[in-house]
Amino acid sequence: MSESSSAASRDQGDNRTCYCELIANHFTATTPLNGGRRFYKCRHYETNGCHFWEWRDEELPPHVSMFIHKQKLSLNALRQERNNLRKMVDDMVGGKAADVNNVSLEEKVSNLEQKLKRWKRLATWSWILFAIFVAGRMM
Numbered sequence: 001m002s003e004s005s006s007a008a009s010r011d012q013g014d015n016r017t018c019y020c021e022l023i024a025n026h027f028t029a030t031t032p033l034n035g036g037r038r039f040y041k042c043r044h045y046e047t048n049g050c051h052f053w054e055w056r057d058e059e060l061p062p063h064v065s066m067f068i069h070k071q072k073l074s075l076n077a078l079r080q081e082r083n084n085l086r087k088m089v090d091d092m093v094g095g096k097a098a099d100v101n102n103v104s105l106e107e108k109v110s111n112l113e114q115k116l117k118r119w120k121r122l123a124t125w126s127w128i129l130f131a132i133f134v135a136g137r138m139m
Contacts, residue, residue: 032065036060036065039054
């Protein structure tokens with residue numbers, strides 16, 4: 001059986017069957033020369049000697065592969081920066097940054113105003129009770 005007919009018999013649309021008759025895993029290359037290029041590889045590639053490995057896409061021009069690779073590096077750097085900023089917000093707020101996004105500024109102001117009113121009432125009643133106590137002691 002020739003190699004081309006063997007490869008055609010392994011082709012199942014978007015899936016490939018490897019030499020051990022399993023559906024091969026699908027990956028995307030992240031190397032500078034093949035960044036973004038997709039390929040198939042047996043899930044037991046390193047362990048059982050199947051060694052099935054096949055490109056899914058045509059080879060990309062080098063400048064396109066390098067562009068994809070650089071964009072992936074930029075994306076990873078932005079994700080890292082986002083995570084660092086979330087951690088900083090968490091540290092400043094004392095909770096999860098995601099919770100901060102769910103509460104509007106108006107709700108926060110309203111909650112703080114209600115707390116302030118309660119504290120003012122408590123302080124007023126404390127002074128009234130203190131004045132009654134002092135007046136009672138003077139009599």
